[in-house]
Amino acid sequence: MKVLVVGASSAIAHETARCFAADGAALFLVGRSAEKLAAIQHDLEVRGASKVATYTLDLNELAQHEAMIDAAYEALGGLDAALIAHGTLPNQAAVQTSVEQTMQEFQTNCLSTISLLTILGNRFEQQRRGCIAAISSVAGDRGRSSNYVYGAAKGALTVFLSGLRGRLEKSGVAVVTIKPGFVDTPMTAHIKKNPLFAKPGAVGKRIYTAMLKGQDVVYVPWFWRYVMWIIRVLPESMFKKLSF
């Protein structure tokens, strides 16, 4: 198995990569910090990866995406699967007063992923096999007043993935939409933890099995599917009065 992991220093991506490593997969890790990528590379090597290559890139540099994906194909001699996992969790109070910051969050959490999905989609369509997974969020299922900039970016990503899945279905390529709930990672370090928070290890394992099976839309943990179903069916007149 040859796997591209974008945003590899995220705790969720790293845990997913560990599952692939235990199977002896070859991995291509992309992230901003060379130092963190090296720490993850060594971890995956010890855990059984047959090969680990790293590539340092700020994913907001969209012009570099093509070259990065070329490098991944080159280094691993092809790709069987890709996981796109980079992202940031904006502070809603700060972004809602700034056009610039709102656009920046869209760039990171939606547009850069769409850029990667476009390139990977075309390549996987040609090779007529493989699996592309991207981490969206339960926050993308409905715009909440406390987190709607992030939610809107993830919502757009979810819609994009849904369309791409339909298109690539005909080529035998699986497109997996991952929708995690709260996960205990550095991204949520500032948020007070409660029993709804999942451990990144369990989330990573679930993503790994979803990718192997080529599932469509996966909520992690599973109960979020039902929680979000309820949240989606609330009438807007009622939903707008909720402050969460």
Next chain:
Amino acid sequence: MVDKGYAGDHRSWGRYPKIRRQKVVPVYWRDDEIDLSAIDGTILPYGLGRSYGDSCQNEDGTLIDIAPLNRMIAFDEENGLLRCEAGVSLADILKVIVPRGWFLPTTPGTKFVTVGGAIANDVHGKNHHVAGTFGRHVTQFELLRSDGTRIVCSPDQNVEMFRATVGGLGLTGLILWAEFKLRRVPGPFIASEQIRFRNVDEFFDISADSEHRFEYTVAWVDCLATGKQLGRGLFMRGNHAWPNKVPGKKAGQRSLFTVPVDLPWFALNLVTAKVFNTALYHSQLGKSKRKVVPYDSFFYPLDMIHDWNRLYGSPGFIQYQFVIPFDHDRSAIRSIFKQISDSGVVSLLSVLKVFGDVPSPGMLSFPRPGVTLALDFPVRGQRTLNLLDRLDRVIQDEGGAIYPAKDSRMSADAFQAFYPQWQEFSQYIDPKFSSSFWRRVTRTTE
């Protein structure tokens, strides 16, 4: 990855004493600039919370959660040398090393502990009589002090800080990564033998007979039996098995179940405990039983029941482990057994082992030559505490010691008698570091 209930839960395993106010700050990357001095108040590293008492708690202070530091760094498969971050669990390590023919140099009765915790408590296992403590196999580690300095310690570099940190209860600084030696094994199985013994004397006979032939020895004792049956139990011994002796078995561990809720406090009482212990004793019909078993069921039977500490109910439980030096007529250990069974206090699971004379490397290490007994008691008010205070005095008279990793109640006087070297150790404590345990046992008594 190991679950600790849910993510925000940072209690101790015995869930006693109850610590109300403490903050938690995670560390994510070993190479980041980690400014410990910026945190208000005192700090203490916290791994997977398997210490039973308050040695992993810091009331009114902050816990540094090292569980995210769970990355492997390097594995020298030729020489069996593993380097990893301090938050990596033994469970994680076993998954990597056992398929490649290596095993932990020694392991406690749960694999859900971190490497940092194994060093800080200088843990021991069923092979203590041959391998000594975990700290003996540590070749080096990096310690981050609150002033920002990073010190690499090994048995020949920064030796004093090495000796203070091994068994140093997390008080000398934050261990970021460690390297230690593994042990070659022929496969994932243990050739085990379980022998029933009727009393303390039989235990010592079997133990002496097993020491040279078996790498792993331990016994379960029925502490509720009285009279002639005082000290009866089951002796377990084993060696790593060669694959040709293993008839097509699978080595994985099933986790049986997770205890979903706290049992009511009265579920565990003298009657249920007696039934459990008597059933365990009679679970084996013959005198001895041989079996080749996966390493998990030999070393970690309790790990199959996730959150087993909840069986004791929400008041929690007290673990009590002591060691006393050998005496010729075994009168001390017999009198301790008698005091326990006479007291009518409930002890569910008691574990007895003879420590060997391999020296422990840490200044505050617990293991020393003699016999060690671990008991657990549900928290039920003063009677249990009175019994343990009485036992403390016996152990003090015998020149023994209590294990800090399990303690939640010994007095400052008792600790200072068990560990007279505590003042020498104190000079290596990082001024920013403290724990509920340490404040309790160093309280000046006037």
